[in-house]
Amino acid sequence: MEKMFDSKMLTSFVIKSSLNIYSNMKIGGDATYLLAPQNVSDISSIIKEANSQNLKILPVGGGSNILFGNVGNRVIILDAYLPDIFQVDHKIVTVSSNMKISSFIDKAMQHGLGGMEFISGIPAHIGGAIHMNAGAFEKCIFDYLYWIEYINLEGKVIKIDCRNLEFGYRTTSIEGFIVRAAFKLDKKTKKKILADKEDIISKRFERHPYDYPSLGSTFKNPKGKFAGQLIDECGLKGLQIGEAQISKKHANFIINKGSATFNDVNELIKIIQETVKRQKGIELQLEIKVIN
Ligand SMILES: Cc1cc2nc3c(=O)[nH]c(=O)nc-3n(C[C@H](O)[C@H](O)[C@H](O)COP(=O)(O)OP(=O)(O)OC[C@H]3O[C@@H](n4cnc5c(N)ncnc54)[C@H](O)[C@@H]3O)c2cc1C
Structure with missing residues (x-):
């Protein structure tokens, strides 16, 4: 019989919380192993334990590139409680x-x-x-x-x-x-530094939809092309499923207009990939990390 992760030994690391607060997309449900280590040696113990049980680990930082679906038994390790250096x-x-x-x-x-x-x-x-x-x-x-x-x-x-x-x-x-x-x-x-920082931030606000949760660029730019432009040329800008939408401002961003679900976003991803493949002959590769 498969040995289970020894959560008892690691109870001090487990936090009861929904994953949606750890993703910038504000999507995510429950996780069995959502862990909050407080130092390097905690992380080491967690990884050793996960490894011994053949469970995959997932480090989580700002969550600005992670779309959480059904995370199963994945051992999610937050950096949020580590000391600042x-x-x-x-x-x-x-x-x-x-x-x-x-x-x-x-x-x-x-x-x-x-x-x-x-x-x-x-x-x-x-x-x-x-x-x-x-x-x-x-x-x-x-x-x-x-x-x-x-x-x-x-x-x-x-x-x-x-x-x-x-x-x-x-x-x-x-x-x-x-x-x-x-x-x-x-x-x-x-x-x-201040001038350069302000310049960069104002360019970002001009080009990107900062008014809704997102994960930044959904797809990598294919060589010599821009994913956003390809998606736009396929007429997909503004397409909405549930409360997930291909941003009208930048077509490579998928935004959460309120209570979008994993399935809404995943459906949009599939539509984009299929349409761009059909119309442009290009296979868009995900830049974001979809955990399902
Ligand atoms: C509005 C917006 C604008 C963005 N603009 C850009 C941009 O201009 N350029 C760009 O490159 N990206 C951009 N992104 C995407 C994203 O911010 C980057 O990919 C960023 O590097 C992810 O950092 P994070 O801490 O949020 O990582 P997370 O989303 O937490 O994780 C991303 C990946 O890194 C891994 N990871 C996280 N922490 C660790 C760790 N401590 N050790 C090992 N692995 C770890 C995770 O397991 C996951 O695979 C943007 C996102 C948003 C929402």
Whole structure:
């Protein structure tokens, strides 16, 4: 008989809460194993235990790229209760993975360090942004990343120079839970950082639908093309199922207009993929993480 996850041994990590508050899309139901570790050694124990039971883990940061469906027995590990770290040594800034991008940029600015303002306005945490290799305006987070510390799938703490990691467009080779990272930033005046940050945020507000919950770009841009433009050209902008809608402002964003469900969003995803394939001959690949 299959051995069950030893939730008794780990009761202090289990929190009773709906997943919808941990996704920026505000969609999600119950999870059997929604865990809130408070330090690195907790994470290590959780991963070892999950591994021994053959259960998949899912680290969750800002939840700005995760669509929760039926998560089954997946072991969901929140970064929300981990201690905050922010240390500066010359141009090197070491942070905990749970830090919000906005706080990171603001805190670094207080030390006259910047460069990563291009990701201002993204509602992500540092760990999630590293795992996804978040980027914008032709730059990505790996341009500034120095090293990371993560717990691998055996529960071991590994510190690795980012030159030894593989990364690409919204993808990395990291398997495990990132706990800390160091970035090499640029010396920059507060005035210039503020101006660059404001410029980026205003461009985002102009182009993206910030008035409703979303997960950012639903699909990756195919080589040389823009997913949003392809979806728009297929006449799908504004299409709504239940309370999920293909944004009228940016067709690569699916927004939750109120009480959208996983099925509403998933249905829109399928329609987009089928229509773009039929009309344009292109298979759109998901950028968001659909957990079902
Ligand atoms: C309004 C809006 C605008 C956006 N704009 C952009 C943009 O310009 N560029 C861009 O790249 N993305 C953008 N996104 C998408 C999203 O913010 C990024 O993918 C971001 O990197 C996700 O970070 P997160 O902390 O929210 O991760 P989550 O959504 O929590 O998780 C995303 C993935 O990372 C993994 N993960 C999370 N934390 C960790 C960790 N500590 N260790 C290991 N794995 C982890 C998760 O398991 C999951 O696979 C946008 C999203 C929104 C809602």
